[in-house]
Amino acid sequence: MADGKQDARMARKLAIRRKAQHRHSHFYQHCSHWSFNRHSEGEPIHWYRERWMLAATALLITVLSGFLIPAWATAMKPATVEPVEHTLLPLALPKIEAPTLKAPAVEDWHIVQVRPGETLSDIFKDQGLSLTDLQHVVDNAGDAKTALHNIHPGQEFDFLIGRNGKLEGIRFDKDEATRAIIRLDSAAPGATTVARTVETREQVAHGVIQDSLFAAANKAGMSNAMVIKLADLFKYDVDFVQDLRVGDSFTVVYDNVYRDGAYLREGDIVAAEFVNQGHRYTAYRFKRADGSDGWFSEDGRPIQKSFLRIPVDFTRISSPFSAARMHPILGLMRAHKGVDYAAPTGTPIHAAGDGVIKFRGWMNGYGNFVIIQHNAQISTAYGHMSRFATERVGQHVRQGEVIGYVGMTGLATGPHLHYEFRVDGVQRNPQTVTLPKPEPLPGMQMAQFQSKVVKPQLARLMEIDNNYKLARAESTKRSDD
Template identity: 60%
Template sequence: MQNVAASPINWRAEHWILGGVALLLTALVGIVIPTWANATRHEPVPTPYTTMALDLPQLPPGSEADPTIGAYGVNGATQPEWRIVNVRAGQSLSDIFREQGLGPTDLQRALDSQDDASALRHIRPGQEFAFAFDKDGGLTAMRFERGDATRVVLNFSTDGVTEAAEERAVERRTHVAHGVVTRSLFYAGEQAGLSDAMVLKLANAFGYDIDFAQDLREGDSFSVIYDDVYREGEHLRDGDVIAATFINQGKRYTAIRYTNADGETMFYNEAGRPLRKSFLRTPVEFTRISSTFSTGRMHPILGYMRAHKGVDYAAPTGTPIRAAGDGKIVFRGWKSGYGNFVIIQHNTHISTAYGHMSRFASEQMGQRVRQGETIGYVGMTGLATGPHLHYEFRVDGDHRNPLTVTLPIAEPLPAAQLAQFRQKTAPMLAKLKIVDGVQLARAND
């Protein structure tokens, strides 16, 4: 029993001795090998370099480096430090000059420098102008766009105003979109990738045949070919509707943009008949009908039955009101109940009237206007409970329902032009039919 008990103890002692020896050897290796390695390592010898002075040939006279290279703008003019201004809605160039601390003399010098000053007189929201000043705050340069493809810099000095123009690369990119109306036409356009501005252009193309205030239905659909404008590779603005189809309550309408022999661009149907009629069906863009034509209705303010001799289109204050047709403004002013009121005489028999405007546009009484031209803006002047347009259609002084009155149909293109029209529009019509066919196939899947 003693031998059995002692055997494990002796075995453990032997292994403890062996483990200690192994640890000692490991420590010696860790000390000796690094020391030997350091002893055998050679430091790198630096590479010698020699510096020599070389004589360079002299530059020819007059060819010294120009310190202003890279500091030039349009046509070699020194690029000034620009102060950028974006036009706001309702602003004129006079307002912008005044905000920049410039007087009427500076503005007049800019206008006088142009043979055609329309680019300065007719500015639009979002347009960019830039100004540069000297250390005393005097105007030294002004930059603006004359059309999409030309940038102009006016340089001001005591000797006068000089102009430098630069042509810029502009391209139009064509797109195809398809949408189905669910919540609204704007929502359908958004889902199809269209901007709100392009949706309005699409609606305007069909505005003679479709009253989007009351005719639009869920399930209506459209296919559209349109373009947008790029300048030097950057998106500049929306372009135009080139061709489109719209299916409204099961009926298919087609609009094709075409410039006729007289140089007039408008929309035509597949048969070459202009979509434009003598009168717009709806003189405001996208709204709802808040009150229809009636021989008797309860007036919301007066509180008694009274004939409503027009149609009320509810719309936000400031919405543009368009002339329903070509004609002459025969009344422009305040009229009891109607507030700010305009009457347009279109021909011997027909006139239209527009009431409750928040303000008038620039046209004056006696002036002729074109169909679609803005004549005022939606408001609630006079007897009105909310912003809307009151619109009347009169034949020989008698009021007619604007929603149901028969509008004259325009004559188609002459036979000589019709063949050319069909030849030019055939590719667009074919593309639209392909888009419509693809969407129909998807709907039936």
């Protein structure tokens, strides 16, 4: 029974083998001689080419494995670090005490700006301080004391007041470039000064008059104060009330003053040009030999003429110079040998030029009357004053100095100045008389003025004019297009 089952299994295996050999007959035909089955009935094994190749490949793999596996194992093995022995030695270090850091105290200075009409005592009172505190400051101000006696609106005072209300310090400007600091919170109160950096930066303005000088200058970026400085420069040559015309132009180079990098104020004019009715006038700033600044025309003559054409700020000419006119009070035909400038009572009257007061007092018809002798030939006379200034007979006065005030004393129907210009005692028309030219700079100063001032500044003014003319031409061309 058992033999029968075994025979059946063997028969089934042989059937399966025959079926596989039949299905893969092409493989068996090619590889039948590779068989290692000892129980098969085939021929014994022979070393053909294929067997040699298989054997060589196996041998090569075996040799490579012998080299690669140990090298890889060695590379992966962590390096052995030999321990290093250290010897610890005790050292005696100096004892250092940590410093105590203390934050610097921040002082609370209170800034006060002087208002118009305010005195220093008013300012101290507003800060809750007494006149004793003020006196204490003045006593310790040293050479900065003058600044405390001459305060002005806009000036700043810095106060340092303690928690108990006691004044500990005060700061203020000794002058434009120096600050004074007075400390009162120590056993020996005193004042120190700190220098401040002051610099000037030049500004340029150009304008063409269409309506008024102020309107044109403001449009060009100039302040009213700078416009007045410009008018003062050329007032000897241009009557800014009657002579201005549409199309007149000006170019100005002036300084702005900065302190510690912040704008402080406007400075003075460096160079200027004014064209009035086709006539060109120039002014250049130059330091004289005595260190004072002056303004000169291109030919080196002072802009400030020897005489003011008009010595008062008037509202109108109430009576011109005339060989015959009807006197408003006497009702008689009489020559009017001067010019009457109507102005409000109290308007200051200025000396037309440098000279000596020859007469000061009452004169029939003229009321309060002043005569100034300027040189051997020329004198000027001023009548109908309401009152005199402080000058006395024989005293020297300078051009522009106030000698009295407009009134209507003597034979006058309203407040005005009667002004006469006399040559060798004979009255001449102040509006048309040829005024003497001032003397030019002396030789050495003239050379410096021409080379260092006129030449560079004139080139600059011309460049500015040309740039503005070009800009106006381009603007006109664009508007036409």
